[in-house]
Amino acid sequence: MALHILLADDEREFVETLAERLGLRGHHVRVVYDGLSALAEMEKELPQVMVIDWMMPGLSGEEVLRKVKAAHAGLPVIVLTGHQAVDDNGQDPVAGAFMCLTKPVAFATLLDAITAAALSSGEVRS
Amino acid sequence: MRVLIVDDEAAFAESLAQRLCLRGMEAAVAGDATQALAMLADPWDIIFLDVCLPGMDGVSLLKVIRERCADVDVVMLSGATEMNKAVQAMRRGARNWLSKPVALEAVLEECRKARERAEARRRAARLTEEARWRSLGRIAEGVAHEVNNPLNIIVQAAGMVSDCLEGPEADALPDVAEVRDALRVIVKQSLRVREITRKLLMAGKGMDPRTGPLDVPAVVGRVLGLLQGRMEQQHVRCETDFPADDAARPHGSPLELEQIILHLLENALDAMPEGGTLRIRASIESAGDEAVYALSVADSGPGIDADILPHIFEPFVTTRRERKAAGLGLAVARGLAVKRGGTLDVAPSTAGACFVLRLPLEQPEN
Numbered sequence: 001m002a003l004h005i006l007l008a009d010d011e012r013e014f015v016e017t018l019a020e021r022l023g024l025r026g027h028h029v030r031v032v033y034d035g036l037s038a039l040a041e042m043e044k045e046l047p048q049v050m051v052i053d054w055m056m057p058g059l060s061g062e063e064v065l066r067k068v069k070a071a072h073a074g075l076p077v078i079v080l081t082g083h084q085a086v087d088d089n090g091q092d093p094v095a096g097a098f099m100c101l102t103k104p105v106a107f108a109t110l111l112d113a114i115t116a117a118a119l120s121s122g123e124v125r126s
Numbered sequence: 127m128r129v130l131i132v133d134d135e136a137a138f139a140e141s142l143a144q145r146l147c148l149r150g151m152e153a154a155v156a157g158d159a160t161q162a163l164a165m166l167a168d169p170w171d172i173i174f175l176d177v178c179l180p181g182m183d184g185v186s187l188l189k190v191i192r193e194r195c196a197d198v199d200v201v202m203l204s205g206a207t208e209m210n211k212a213v214q215a216m217r218r219g220a221r222n223w224l225s226k227p228v229a230l231e232a233v234l235e236e237c238r239k240a241r242e243r244a245e246a247r248r249r250a251a252r253l254t255e256e257a258r259w260r261s262l263g264r265i266a267e268g269v270a271h272e273v274n275n276p277l278n279i280i281v282q283a284a285g286m287v288s289d290c291l292e293g294p295e296a297d298a299l300p301d302v303a304e305v306r307d308a309l310r311v312i313v314k315q316s317l318r319v320r321e322i323t324r325k326l327l328m329a330g331k332g333m334d335p336r337t338g339p340l341d342v343p344a345v346v347g348r349v350l351g352l353l354q355g356r357m358e359q360q361h362v363r364c365e366t367d368f369p370a371d372d373a374a375r376p377h378g379s380p381l382e383l384e385q386i387i388l389h390l391l392e393n394a395l396d397a398m399p400e401g402g403t404l405r406i407r408a409s410i411e412s413a414g415d416e417a418v419y420a421l422s423v424a425d426s427g428p429g430i431d432a433d434i435l436p437h438i439f440e441p442f443v444t445t446r447r448e449r450k451a452a453g454l455g456l457a458v459a460r461g462l463a464v465k466r467g468g469t470l471d472v473a474p475s476t477a478g479a480c481f482v483l484r485l486p487l488e489q490p491e492n
Binding site: 011013014017018020021024055080082102103104105106107 | 270271280285313316320
């Protein structure tokens, strides 16, 4: 199943390697390095799955997630974090994400998450 | 309030103890220094100590008490002719002295002051403890972010090399099996580092801020279920004892409680490789002016070494280095307890190790 995937992460070495590895498996991958570009790229052509970093310069992952969900509620977003994303106020800031994975992420895990996200398009983690 | 009266005048001491008990305190009497020393293992809030005792006198006993229980308040009792001894005792750290005959009001006043000082000490200790774990949280957050990002790049780069070594052409390369193994090791060890930063973060910042009344027996049951296989293998029996269903419940996060109990039970099982008994007891305890939920986990293993005891809750302290334990379990458990206004301590125990988790009670609404 070839998927259209949009990756957004400011760690270029990571995201470019990841794109290459996903490409090797037949997926169509676009890469951006910040939150604003992620939203712009999304509107150019809607991907089937988005993978976004939580801590990005400019627009943070949290804001990107909120804007993606507002514009395209059914588009599944996988969030990558450097550390757990639970804030002190008892809010779950990744609410709405299909899944939240902690870096370093095992490639197999991410691949499974992407496949699952694509299959469940339209379903959102409550 | 726990009061110890050390006095060889049995009639005076007993009647004073009775009068204190009538006022809701727990009071006990020791007739000489030997008896008193034997009773020091119990926690006392205040000790009334007669200057003139048979055998070791009050002033010498005071020195031993100061060494063994630094926090307890000691008030000397002395006759009019022993004022010089009372003064000596004050220099050695007694809180006050009362001359005999002693009025009950004076004793009660000393008890009240001791309670206030104990409360202040508890509050100060709590604040210090909270501040320590908060600072660990901040450090852990920085470390987690700064370490996990490069680690993530390492994992993907190693994965990329693995991808390039897929397929029949790569099979023909020299030493390809070894290279593939080495790549697997790189990924595996990187994920191990992630586990360490995750636990450090958990200890410092908590893991789930959604709190509410806790169903402790249910959580304990779940964790026992997880460990059932191991317990059977090691021939470990488990005894549990919980307060009645309608007793007050502690307040906290169920996920965090599960982590705390899991770490405590895993440690207990590690201490009993040749079998033994695991005792899990819960009760409502009063600490100072408020009641808390206390859950104790005791094993019948060899107990905790005296050298490691003062450091046992610090991160990276472990007795299981050979098994590659990072030494974060108890640090995580205590960090989570403190985060929710509780405590986790080692309880004095004559056999095996005993840990006591204390959590604030759920406050009834309104």
